Amino acid sequence: xxxxxxxxxxxxxxxxxxxxxxxxxxxxxxxxxxxxxxxxxxxxxxxxxxxxxxxxxxxxxxxxxxxxxxxxxxxxxxxxxxxxxxxxxxxxxxxxxxxxxxxxxxxxxxxxxxxxxxxxxxxxxxxxxxxxxxxxxxxxxxxxxxxxxxxxxxxxxxxxxxxxxxxxxxxxxxxxxxxxxxxxxxxxxxxxxxxxxxxxxxxxxxxxxxxxxxxxxxxxxxxxxxxxxxxxxxxxxx
Amino acid sequence: xxxxxxxxxxxxxxxxxxxxxxxxxxxxxxxxxxxxxxxxxxxxxxxxxxxxxxxxxxxxxxxxxxxxxxxxxxxxxxxxxxxxxxxxxxxxxxxxxxxxxxxxxxxxxxxxxxxxxxxxxxxxxxxxxxxxxxxxxxxxxxxxxxxxxxxxxxxxxxxxxxxxxxxxxxxxxxxxxxxxxxxxxxxxxxxxxxxxx
Numbered sequence: 001x002x003x004x005x006x007x008x009x010x011x012x013x014x015x016x017x018x019x020x021x022x023x024x025x026x027x028x029x030x031x032x033x034x035x036x037x038x039x040x041x042x043x044x045x046x047x048x049x050x051x052x053x054x055x056x057x058x059x060x061x062x063x064x065x066x067x068x069x070x071x072x073x074x075x076x077x078x079x080x081x082x083x084x085x086x087x088x089x090x091x092x093x094x095x096x097x098x099x100x101x102x103x104x105x106x107x108x109x110x111x112x113x114x115x116x117x118x119x120x121x122x123x124x125x126x127x128x129x130x131x132x133x134x135x136x137x138x139x140x141x142x143x144x145x146x147x148x149x150x151x152x153x154x155x156x157x158x159x160x161x162x163x164x165x166x167x168x169x170x171x172x173x174x175x176x177x178x179x180x181x182x183x184x185x186x187x188x189x190x191x192x193x194x195x196x197x198x199x200x201x202x203x204x205x206x207x208x209x210x211x212x213x214x215x216x217x218x219x220x221x222x223x224x225x226x227x228x229x230x231x232x233x234x235x236x237x238x
Numbered sequence: 239x240x241x242x243x244x245x246x247x248x249x250x251x252x253x254x255x256x257x258x259x260x261x262x263x264x265x266x267x268x269x270x271x272x273x274x275x276x277x278x279x280x281x282x283x284x285x286x287x288x289x290x291x292x293x294x295x296x297x298x299x300x301x302x303x304x305x306x307x308x309x310x311x312x313x314x315x316x317x318x319x320x321x322x323x324x325x326x327x328x329x330x331x332x333x334x335x336x337x338x339x340x341x342x343x344x345x346x347x348x349x350x351x352x353x354x355x356x357x358x359x360x361x362x363x364x365x366x367x368x369x370x371x372x373x374x375x376x377x378x379x380x381x382x383x384x385x386x387x388x389x390x391x392x393x394x395x396x397x398x399x400x401x402x403x404x405x406x407x408x409x410x411x412x413x414x415x416x417x418x419x420x421x422x423x424x425x426x427x428x429x430x431x432x433x434x435x
Contacts, residue, residue, distance in 0.1 A: 005401075005404070008404045008405060008407075008408045009404065010408075011404075011407040011408040011410070011411045011412075012382070012389045012404060012407050012408075014411065015379065015382040015383050015407060015411070016319075016322055016323050016326045016382075016383075016386075017382035017383075017387065017388050017389045017392070017407065018388060018389065019388040019389075019390055022388075022389075022390075041310055041311055042415065043411050043415075044311060044315050044319055045311070045312065045315050045415075046411055046414050046415040046418065047315075047319075047322075047383065047411065048312070048314060048315040048318045048319065049360075049363075049364045049367075049414075049418055050364060050368075050379070050383050050384075050414075051273055051274075051276075051277040051318040051321075051322065052273060052357065052360040052361050052363075052364050053280075053361055053364050053365055053368070054273065054276030054277055054279070054280050054361070055276060055357075055361070056272040056273050056275070056276035056354075056357045056361075057272070057275065057276060057279070058271070058272055058275070059271055059272075059275040059285075059288070059289050059292060060285075060289065063271070063275075063289050063292060063293060064264070064267055064268075064271065066289075066293050067263070067267055067292075067293055067296045067297070068260060068263065068264055068267075070293065070296070070297045070300070071260055071263050071296075071297070071300045072260065074297070074300060074301065131246065131250045131253055131254065132249065132250055132253045132308055135253040135254065135256060135257050136253070
């Protein structure tokens with residue numbers, strides 16, 4: 001099939017309008033054509049708008065129960081871990097938690113983060129992001145030395161978050177400042193004020209492999225280069 | 239609800255569903271069951287069959303949530319894609335039921351909750367964009383998406399070469415995308431003087 005022709009199929013694919021053979025052929029093509037995957041993704045967003053041309057009547061209330069019953073029946077197939085241990089971390093990561101670091105507290109973190117932050121919209125967006133990062137098994141999680149918490153890094157984007165339990169609010173006129181330290185060079189990665197039971201800090205700089213993250217206390221407004229000793233630091237390189 | 243799920247984004251809920259979180263699935267169902275059911279009903283034209291499509295669609299959400307990539311697509315798009323696929327599979331299996339898909343379902347007068355008002359706006363937006371498409375492009379998109387016809391069936395039905403149908407769907411979707419984007423810009427401009435007055 002010609003290249004332009006197969007390109008055009010991304011529209012029919014997004015509309016679910018390919019016959020079984022064409023579908024097989026196009027999906028094989030998609031597996032190694034980034035350009036077509038992008039076309040499909042864009043077309044699917046448009047196609048999904050078509051779904052809203054309906055007066056959206058309510059289905060019977062029993063349907064909700066049928067959907068949830070299906071899920072319950074399938075539970076063991078979905079995840080390899082027992083259903084109750086929803087937020088269990090991989091064993092290796094759990095073993096890396098230093099003694100005294102409240103692993104249980106961390107386990108609860110993701111699931112009730114939204115409640116903790118639910119009156120701040122901006123904070124909620126942060127909660128979303130970190131819930132996604134925490135639930136991604138490929139994320140790196142490194143305990144903090146000097147505070148009860150972890151550094152979470154998404155491997156694909158190197159986006160990082162520092163999560164700290166029970167961090168006191170920064171003193172009057174001061175701020176906490178995060179740093180990404182790579183090959184001895186520290187880059188400022190965001191200011192935050194702490195306080196409250198849990199603090200979620202989205203780092204404004206990527207955390208490349210081999211880097212560590214540290215936090216200092218600085219004058220309000222922050223600084224570009226710090227002369228302070230860190231109050232806590234990630235235990236090992238990301 | 240015991241947990242604060244109502245305030246999470248759709249994408250964060252899918253991440254929780256990937257960890258076998260039933261409450262997150264319930265929350266997604268509550269957010270999308272009406273549009274999903276409305277879509278399925280428009281395609282399969284039978285309430286029981288439409289419910290089957292929604293049920294199978296959400297089962298697919300449950301099974302494949304771990305493969306959903308938030309950077310790639312909106313969760314709402316992904317969910318509606320899964321439901322649409324099930325509805326189309328069902329209607330293709332039940333050929334005799336397939337009716338003329340062109341006219342849309344009758345508009346129902348009902349009490350106007352905030353959700354319903356929002357769904358009506360969303361509907362008006364896509365209807366307006368569809369109206370502005372060239373007739374033949376609109377026809378191809380509607381027959382494919384709401385009628386569940388494959389591109390080859392469409393070519394037979396309309397008596398046109400397959401190549402023509404393919405390009406028509408491609409240009410139709412590209413135009414629809416532009417029209418929807420244009421509409422968003424207009425709405426923004428429209429809002430501007432009101433908020434400053």
